[in-house]
Amino acid sequence: MVTRVNFVKNSLKWLILFLVLVLAPLFLAAVGHSGENRGFLIEFGVAIGFIGLAMMGLQFVLTARYSKIGAPFGLDELLQFHGQMGYIAWGFIIGHFIILFVADLEYLKFLDPTVNLPRAVALIGVIIAITALVATTYWREKMGIIYEWWRASHGVLALFVVFVGTVHILQVGYYISELWQQITWAGLSLAAMGMLIHNRVWRPMKMRKKPWRVSSVKQEVDGIWSIEFEPDGHPGLDFTAGQFVWVTFGNSPFSLQQHPFTISSSPKKKSIRLTIKELGDFTSEIGNVELGTKAFIEGPYGSFTLSESRSIHSVFIVGGIGITPVVSVLDAMRNRQDQREFTVIYGTPSIELTPFYEELKVYSAELNVKIVHVLENPPEDWQGETGLIDKDVMKRHIPSDFSNCEFFVCGPPPMMDAVETTLNSWGVPIYRVNSERFNIA
Ligand SMILES: Cc1cc2nc3c(=O)[nH]c(=O)nc-3n(C[C@H](O)[C@H](O)[C@H](O)COP(=O)(O)OP(=O)(O)OC[C@H]3O[C@@H](n4cnc5c(N)ncnc54)[C@H](O)[C@@H]3O)c2cc1C
Structure with a gap:
């Protein structure tokens, strides 16, 4: 079971690494820089541009599907973080333009096609692309965009923003002027973009053989x-x-x-x-x-998996199709004759709509597992739990001393929210609650 110390250490490690990488461009820019001081507003506008672009580059790392990256966090947590960082990066990059225009109207010439057509088109393109990225993410369903098209366009728009941003920084060259700085910046951008290409091109190519x-x-x-x-x-x-x-x-x-x-x-x-x-x-x-x-x-x-230690009581609270990891785990436990204490609280509309109803009976006969079905529409002679999984159902089936319990939550979002809130109100530490959300976008 994850301990508090391990959880805090691991989380802090990743958070610090993220912050260092986000702020690294400022150090890269500051080293050996001896240019004139152009005033706070301009320097601030430039700094948030650097940070915004670094955050955009790190978005490729967060979504690169490397199991070691962000290991203590689940996919949904990583993607939620990715989403929130995306909104902040948008704020920084749009803020970069606005602050520079407010500081000195001369900067508007960067968007003036009569001064430099390719530059103006590329930078206006960045403003449109990054705004489209966040708008289509926030309002995808309202806009009626099919998930697959959204995902494909998301990658292309993000590549465009990072590519143009990198070229822009190299062209302006005010802070990134030395060759080594340019190589470092370009190398980091290429590495970040390469992760997307590795994910969407190289991996599928390797999969062709299997x-x-x-x-x-x-x-x-x-x-x-x-x-x-x-x-x-x-x-x-x-x-x-x-x-x-x-x-x-x-x-x-x-x-x-x-x-x-x-x-x-x-x-x-x-x-x-x-x-x-x-x-x-x-x-x-x-x-x-x-x-x-x-x-x-x-x-x-994914890391929605049991701890090694067999002395831990695993409590799965799942709804509907959220049963899939449970049957895999139970089957694996049967294979290795793992008799650890195990509780499954499982909410479904009715017995007829409960997948694996019979299979679960077999596991409860062979393993040390207690299965609690919670049926919205029970048959007349039903003696078990009814309605939705709520605080009272949980109280009846989870040991009051849960210090030895590890929780796993998977199901429809309202059920997951309610269960997580209840566990939180009971003081269950977050590192004891593993959640797997099936709706990641
Ligand atoms: C970690 C994880 C495990 C899952 N395990 C199961 C499972 O065991 N059984 C099961 O029935 N479902 C599972 N799902 C959900 C399943 O992936 C979606 O229901 C399915 O992709 C919906 O596709 P659709 O085109 O039919 O539906 P749509 O109506 O197009 O999409 C419904 C929702 O599903 C999600 N989704 C759609 N397409 C994708 C995609 N390509 N990639 C990621 N998410 C997508 C989006 O949140 C979308 O809003 C899991 C999801 C995740 C993230």
């Missing part, structure tokens, strides 16, 4: 399907129960339709099973996938 084939399509309950994949000419995937993968169907891994799903089978098997709920354009067709269909699987990712 295709998978759909070997089974099974309806679990109405609207939820389990798809099984067999490795085609390679040994398969090493993963830990609770982790997720990104899946692409078809003959090429270069597809806009790449979706994340948690593995719902045990790591012991060579095949992997994903259990998918019909939701939008991609998932609503999932039941029609034909046997033998080629697929590409990238991963594994």
Whole structure:
């Protein structure tokens, strides 16, 4: 189990590293600089431009899907941070323009096409691109933008902003004037942009050598399907129960339709099973996938996994399709005869809409696991919990002394918010609460 000391140490390490990298351009600019002092407002405007661009570059690092980067945080936490840093970077970059124009109207010539056409087009393009980045992220659904198109345009717009920003800094050359400074700045920008290219080009190229084939399509309950994949000419995937993968169907891994799903089978098997709920354009067709269909699987990712120590009581509080990591974890525990204490509080609309209802009964007979179903529409003779998972349900099934408990929360956002708020109000430290959000955008 993560201890307070480890959690604080790890979080601080990443936060400090982030701050150092964001502020590094200011040190790079200041070293050996002997130019005139142009007044506070101008220097401040320039400084926030440097910081804003560094933050934009780091966005590629945050989203690069390297499991070691930000290791103590889950994907959703990392992406939430990415989103918030994006808004701040927008503020800094737009602020850079505004402050310089306020300080001296002469700076408006940077946007004047009659002075320098390519420069004006590129810089006006940056203002439009970075504003489009944040607007399409904030209002994507309202604007009716399909997720895949948003994701593709997000990468292209961000590349454009960082590329033009880098060229702009090198061209202005007021602070980054020495050759070594220019090489350092350009090298860092290229490394950041390279991460996006590695993620979207190099990784899919490598995946081409490791295709998978759909070997089974099974309806679990109405609207939820389990798809099984067999490795085609390679040994398969090493993963830990609770982790997720990104899946692409078809003959090429270069597809806009790449979706994340948690593995719902045990790591012991060579095949992997994903259990998918019909939701939008991609998932609503999932039941029609034909046997033998080629697929590409990238991963594994995520840290929604059990601690090594078997003396810890694991408490999963999940709703609907949030059961997928639980069945993988239980299957893995059965394989290694892990008899640790385990509680699952599981909310669903009804027994008929509860995937793995029978499978869960088998686990509760074979393992030291207590499964608590919470049904919104129970059958007449139902003796168990009813309604939604709330404070009272949790109180009845979670030990009052939870000092030995580790919590895992996965399900619809309102359920997750309510559960996290309750755990927080009970004083459960955040490093004991692992959350996996399926709606990351
Ligand atoms: C870590 C993780 C694990 C997940 N595990 C499961 C699982 O085990 N079973 C399951 O049914 N669902 C799971 N999901 C959710 C699943 O990825 C989405 O439901 C699915 O991608 C929706 O696609 P769609 O085009 O059908 O729906 P849409 O209506 O297009 O999208 C609905 C929402 O799903 C998300 N989404 C859509 N496309 C993508 C994409 N390419 N990448 C990331 N998010 C996307 C967005 O938040 C979007 O608003 C998981 C999500 C995450 C982040």
